[in-house]
Amino acid sequence: MQVHLLLFALYRDLTGVDELNVEVADGATAAAALAGLRQSDPRFAVLPDRPVIALNRELAQLDAVLRDGDELALLPPVAGG
Amino acid sequence: MQVHLLLFALYRDLTGVDELNVEVADGATAAAALAGLRQSDPRFAVLPDRPVIALNRELAQLDAVLRDGDELALLPPVAGG
Amino acid sequence: MRAWITTDPIAAQDVLDGVGTATDGATVVFLGTVREENDGRPVSGLRYDAYVAMAEDVLLRIAGEAGRRAGTDRVAVVHRIGELAVGDASVAIAVSSPHRAEAFDAARFVIEAIKQRLPVWKQEYYVEGAPRWLDGSTPAVGP
């Protein structure tokens, strides 16, 4: 199955990636998907081990289980205002 | 000597007076001037004994000594905003 | 620092024009407006009386005190007097400062001080019954 990965701000600058469709195993958690990505694609090695994530536009825990078509966003510490 | 008396809001409505030149004895305090006025002019009898006053646009104590030409204002409790 | 009394309608922009510089990261505006009821009684309008000459002095002094508390001279405040309808603004305050906590505190200080010591009086007109001068605060006389 596939999830749609989104990166913003510092994470986008660090990786050079703003969005990416990622193949993940059925039943994978967000943490597992990110670990796999970090291993298979060196651009992601620079990201923190446990970033804040949003799943389908809601903040989520890294142990959240992914579903096909999910939107998975990696959020640097926020700084609005 | 003379002072210029000003009344506002409720005090103006109660007395029917908005301003008045008042003759006072040399060296009189504001309290003495008001007591004399209350005695000589029944319109002022309805006012409180010890109103808040301003002397020349500054809040003042009732024992302040008046000078010729002073502006003496009687201030009901304020309610701006 | 700008502080004035007017019989004209007032709006946020009137006080915003007096504040905000390139050193300021925060601007707070307060508008006080006439409500359609007070203590459950339908209100048709307000009339403000003022000791205008003294009120302008006091308003400027309040703005100065607020600015000193907040470390800013960007404080603007206007109080409208005369006849006001429901929805009309009676007071508008703007404060800008480098940081937001100070701007909020100073704007709040100005409206509280106005209620405590500005020589202005408020008469409420009701849909039914006679108008009434509202209970007020007794300003503290200095030493």
Added chain:
Amino acid sequence: MRAWITTDPIAAQDVLDGVGTATDGATVVFLGTVREENDGRPVSGLRYDAYVAMAEDVLLRIAGEAGRRAGTDRVAVVHRIGELAVGDASVAIAVSSPHRAEAFDAARFVIEAIKQRLPVWKQEYYVEGAPRWLDGSTPAVGP
């Protein structure tokens, strides 16, 4: 309740249009603006990035929480993103409610919540040297 993200310039009037009814005696507006320096370094401008779809949801939720705290549904908030110059407003908030304490508290709540949890990021550009993403807050994930 109105909450939105825009790349256009924003002003107090944009949020004032969303608040203020005949039951409200108080309106508080907050504007956040770009300062010419930060920590002593001259700033030439800011660039805001955002997760726009999520940010609009979060902003509306923040407005709703602020309104519930203050007993009002008259809350309007806009956050500008993209390139901003010194003096430009990045955020505008307006809250109106029957009484002033609630309006002040709710406006303050909205700006604090924006800084804690809105998925928006701020890159500062300096008169000299490379731009920098500012340190931010880690939003708390619910249970």
